[in-house]
Amino acid sequence: MTIAAMQGIVKRYGNELALDYVDLSIHEGEIIGLLGPNGAGKTTLIHTLLGMIPFDKGSIQLFGRTEKVFSHENKQKMGLVTQELTVFEDLTAKENLEFFAGVYGLKGEERKKRVEEALAFVGLSSNAGKTPAKFSGGMKRRLNIACALTHHPKFLIMDEPTVGIDPQSRNHILETVEKLREQGTTILYTTHYMEEVQTIASRVVIVDQGQIITEGTVNELIANIQHEEKINIDVSTPGDVPVERLKGLEGVKNVHVDGSTVQIISTVGSGNLDRVLSLVKETSGVVGIQAEKPDLEDVFLTLTGKQLRDGEEE
Amino acid sequence: MTIFTFALKRIFKDKTNLIFLTLFPVAAIFLPEPEYWPLLPYGYHYFGVLILFVGIRLTGLLVEDRQKGVVKRLAAAPVTHFQYLFQNLLAFSVIVIAQCIFMIAGGVIYDHELHEPLLLLILFIVFSFTAIALSLAWNSLYRNKETSFLVFMCVIIIMALLGGIMMPIEMLPDVLEQLAVIFPTYWLAEGMEWVVMGEDTADFLLINGVLLLYTLLFLIIGSIRRMG
Structure with missing residues (x-):
């Protein structure tokens, strides 16, 4: 079931195009990792989806509704964790939760129960x-x-719920997100930390300059850009590496020896690791082995020519 | 009425607010009665200034909410911006009404000569609404609560001086005397004078009417800015 869908959404701030014909569908039970550098349009996209800002063109569907999409009934079914810490500093943690529970229409015993439940859920x-x-x-x-x-x-x-916190707290939050998924909550998670997306997202959507440039599972996105596999083998006697014999193995495209490290480049899915290893082991002695695998950072770099973390051009 | 309840809670949690809301009015009640000017006891004239301070303190909550992004977060919740503003303003109004009642009741018990305590109460309540609306409009110009408060303090002093609360308006040069009518404090001073010496009820209604018009105008200005 589609929980939310954006079709051809355009949002302009003056002459600046913040969202450029965005199409996005979010299905029940998914964790969508919305990935992009700072200023890519992630926050504008979610504010538009929540009805917090108007859009110039396109249509939005929420919970099957195309009319009165941002009705109180629909807003009741949605939750927003803001990038800023939007809590009241002068109220206690419990009072903060009571406030937001009350705003969402919870009263009396039900509110009390939910507040305690939420506090326990986040370990507070x-x-x-x-x-x-x-x-x-x-x-x-x-x-x-x-x-x-x-x-x-x-x-x-x-x-961006993990901005500016230590790794331990980040892990705690990621565990919370996993628990929410287990409970059946559909989550749209925006971040510019690709490790987080790689850990929790069932589908990744990459945004840059207000456009969705690609989407799919982490493996699909990596497979789309991966044309070769790289293995680095540390050897004890580099002089004895049988470079020509290695090059002769099926799937091997190239072999480089750099100090005590031998880099073997093969075509994707060649399945020659066993043969490569046994040959190097018998001639030069294997000390260590590392497989270089592309990650989302590489996907982003390949597609946009930018680093994901800071949005700066290379 | 969650927003209303929590607005009250937040106001009373702030110790400075408590001083403004309790200690200062008590001190004002005990100020002496003057010989010639003003016509009412000093404390009741200065209460007008206090109301302006209370107004800016209370509406400071809204700047804080905007500053923190709470207003933005509420835009995603099933509550309209109007409900948010209305419930907050209602909480502020309840507080200032209670303070005005306390001030008048205190004066009556202390045996001050207030002439028409009930009409003075109405005048103070109406002026309190103007002060809240003015503060709302003022705060809507600022992103930072502290800056807004500091600048407004100067504005309060100017309004009090030129409006005839701190000194008789007749002491001002002609130009400033004519300019004074633009300040809500002028109408408060006029109202206090009417409570002591006024005869025609229409004049009292006119004074309160002008203050209510100011209230409406400031409310409109203050409500325009939403998320910031």
Whole structure:
């Protein structure tokens, strides 16, 4: 079932084109990793999808509705984890959750139950009575997430929820996202950290300059750009490496010896690792082996000519 | 009414707000009665200035929400910007009304000569609404709560001086005396004078009408800016 769909969405800020005919479908139970450098249009895309800003052209469908898409009924089913820490510093963690639960229409015992549940979910139960001012960066981020969970959204949009926190807190948040997926929540997760997307996303959408430049699973995206495999083998006697015999093996395109490292470049799917290894082992002695695999960073670099992390041109 | 409830909660959690809302009015009640000017006890004249300070303090919550991105987050929630503003303004209004009642009741108990306490209460409440609306409009110009408050403090002093709250307007040069009518504080001072010496009810209605018109105008200006 399609939870949300954007068709031909155009959004302009003056002369600047922020979204350029964006088409995107999000299906129930998916975690979509929306990846792109800073200023690529990720936040504009999600703000448009949430009805927070108007768009100039195109149409949006949410929960099967094409009319009154941003009705309160639909907003009730959605949650937003903002990039900024949008919590009240003067209220306790519990009061913050009570506020957002109340805004989403929860009352009385139900609200109390959901607030406790959300606090436990993000691991803040023991800090429920403290104000965010006394929290670490990671705890504040978790509270920011919990504020979007009390009303049990079917579709959760997380806008760079791990910006500026330590790796331990980041892992905690990623585990929380996994748990939400297990509960059946559909998630649109925007980030410019490709490791996060590689860990949690069932599908990746790459955005640059307001356009969706590609989408698919991590493996599909990598396969699309991968035309060769590289293996680096560290050997004990580099002088004895049988370069010509290695080149003669099926699938091997080239062999380089650099110091004590032999790099073997083969065509994708050649399946010659066993033969390569046994040959090097018997002549030169294998000390170590590394396979160079492309990742999303390479996908992004190949497609846009930019580094993912900072959006700077190479 | 979640936004309303939590607005009250947030206001009372702030210690500075508590001083503005409780300690200052109590101190104002105990200020002495003057010999010639003003016509009402000093504390009741200065209360007009206090109302302006309270207004900017209370509406500062909205700047804070905008600054923090809470307003943006609420735009994704099933609540309209109007509901957000209305519930916050309602909370501020409840507080200022309570403060005005406290001030008048305190004066009556302390046996101050307030002439027409009920009409003075109405005047203070109407002026409080103007002060909240003015602060809302003022705050909508700023991204930072502290800057807004600091600049507004100067504006309050100017309005109090030129409006006839801190000194008789007759002491001002002619040009400034004519200019004074543009300040809501002028109408408050006029209203206080009417409470002591006024006879024609239409004049009192006119004064309150002008203040309510100011309120409406400032509310419109203050509501235009949404997410920032």
